[in-house]
Amino acid sequence: MTTLTTVTVVGASLAGLHAARGLRSLGYDGRLVVVGEERHRPYDRPPLSKEFLTGDCDPGEGPGRLALTDPEEEAELDAEWLLGVPAEALDTAAGEIRLAGGRALRTDGVVIATGATPRTLPLPRLDGVHTLRTLDDATRLRAALRADAARVVVIGAGFIGAEVASSCAALGLDVTVVEAAPLPLVPQLGEEMARVCAGLHARGGATLLCGTGVEGWRGSGRVTGVELTDGRVLPADVVVVGVGVRPVTGWLEGSGLALDDGVRCDAGCVTALPNVVAVGDVARLAQPGTARTVRAEHWTSGMLQGAVAARNLLAGSTVEPFEALPYFWSDQYGARIQYAGRRAPGDTVRILEGDPADGGGFLAVYERGGISTAALGVDRPRPFMRLRRELARAPQPAGR
């Protein structure tokens, strides 16, 4: 075990904050620096596609209700916050992080928590075309939706796209969702349940167009429409591109760390260097017992990995693997979707409660060879939670 005197957390959001909390709660009393590219203190992202867009109260300037910390906790954390400054490079040999503007920070422990950033389409930038990841993005989108938008086109029907579409529909706007795949969310939910979730769009009053891509924008300066690959043109006042994210690892090029759609680390968030850990959306963890690696883009993983990584960083090696069952939730068109576990193609689905066909809530379990692999609930919080607990305790099919 080495003794760390300065730990720098790069990325001042959910996973980085929880790593900082973890370090302090485990007794780390050295210097703690948190570097964040955004000018805001850590805030919660999930509401950005939901209540934040639909709510009528003025969101104000800063994170306000979305803040993940308060002054009291910040005092307890006793960290130096360097906000509005991106880290540009990590020199592991010199034990230095270089920040924009030329400043270098000496550090002997590093938490990489730079998250992910939206993928974009290879098309020119036009006013009225948005992506949604940050509070500033959401503030701009919120204003645009309230300006004089009537028609919104959402590109991509993943969870974020579906939530944005749902929020726009709730605001009374005319919404069309364009999805390149024949059916959205199949990799996440499997075909049967993906079909049920896709049905939520129509029920919420949005139009879902599947199996067509985007050819280009209409309009000069400002977007007026979306040209689809099938030749159709959708008029639009606002376009939201929600076609997935990529982990933010560019600043680590040349650091010697293994980068492969995320920062490669062991099952305990530790990279090849024992004093460098990675957490949250940017971390690609080894999966014990398999040759596979996993990168989660879920809120709960970000929160829980911070604590695990803090312990392993202080211990100097992985003494605790990150083992939590994957879990995420999504709110769409008044329905709360909850999913936990690891389904694989070919798993069968059994409905335990409710009937997906009648549009109400239901609870489904995914199974393989008689063993439950995952659970999906729509508006069934309590029984879903029971199943989630059972899954967390149950043995998983080999190789999961």
Added chain:
Amino acid sequence: MIPVCRIENLPEGESMRVEAGDATATIAVFHTDGAFYAIDDTCSHQDASLSEGWLEGCYVECPLHAALFDLRSGEPTCLPARKPVRTHAVTVVDGMLYVHPAVRTVPGEPVHAAPEEAVA
């Protein structure tokens, strides 16, 4: 004072949601560990309904992000919740369960299901 239900209609391990009238929030009433408890229904973290949470001893786990609340004090025992939820006093009179919105419970004095143990 708001009538909740007859005590036989809220068996051990169950919960119920009651509207506490305009100014006050929705309240979740639980029967667990041989006693009745009432707390604000909305999780102090976000907007999940704690009456739909998982009961374990004197604790309820939020159904959305799994923060655990002590039903006796309303205090969260783990993240992501950091603020307590309000607790409300409950009484049993002639087999009928009542909550008293905004009257804080005294920690350590749970109201048991047996009517003779009821406190007014």
